[in-house]
Amino acid sequence: MLSITNYEGTLTEALVCRGKPVARKNIDGVFELTLDTSEHDNPHSFNLITEEGIIEAGGFQFRIKQMQRKSRGKVKSVKAQHIFFDNIWLRQEGTNGGHKTLYEFATFALRDTGWTFTSDFDEDGYIEAFGNDNIVKLVNQICETFECDYEITSNSNIHFSKMLGPDSDFVYQYGDNIIELSKSVNTDNLRTRISAKGKDNLVIRYTSPQAVKWGILDADDISDERFLDSENLMDKARKSLKDQPELSIELNSIELLDKQLGERIWLIYEPWDLKCRLVF
Structure with missing residues (x-):
């Protein structure tokens, strides 16, 4: 069940969307929701769907960041990101750098935010003058330093991991369970010095x-x-430095995509002489 709460936090109503809402989540911490709604389906909640409103879906809360209104059918198309990214408005003043554990850096980064963290490792790292930046940037700096990923696991917790998701022997293969495959290569950001x-x-x-x-x-x-x-x-x-072309692969499969975030599976596509590991 979906619900919408206005920006002021004073009104909450059930929300019905057209088609299925689409949630996008990746190992870089991205967690966003897109959906379409109509006034016909939401007579009581349509006016609550405004910028910075909160949509709750599957127990997670998403803040509306982009919205397009269409006159035909009185439809609103919205794109919302998880409320963790509200922390981009919060700065952690002061510094606490040097040689420290991930636990020490994360504790400092999330101090007084109401957010907690878990981790499946705790090793030492070095960050000079860590701090004096917004919370999201500090979390990303931790991930860069420790070469790890993070996942938003609730409306108040993130999880750090060296490798999210399990290794799987599941195979997507041409002529078997792949309907369509597309590969994109982008060298716009390619740099070597x-x-x-x-x-x-x-x-x-x-x-x-x-x-x-x-x-x-x-x-x-x-x-x-x-x-x-x-x-x-x-x-x-x-x-x-991005010293390799950016490669992305999208596939349409007849298999159910009941995969975990970060799960690694095999992709084999003989026409392109392609055999690789994909990360969900």
């Missing part, structure tokens, strides 16, 4: 081994005065 500046005139330049294949493609310089050490600044530069 980057310069980075830290504090006290610390400057480094990193060139990817992929420059042998693609040539020298300079990325925009980055600057972060929290970095005092060339080794850590070099690591940040390396991780920020």
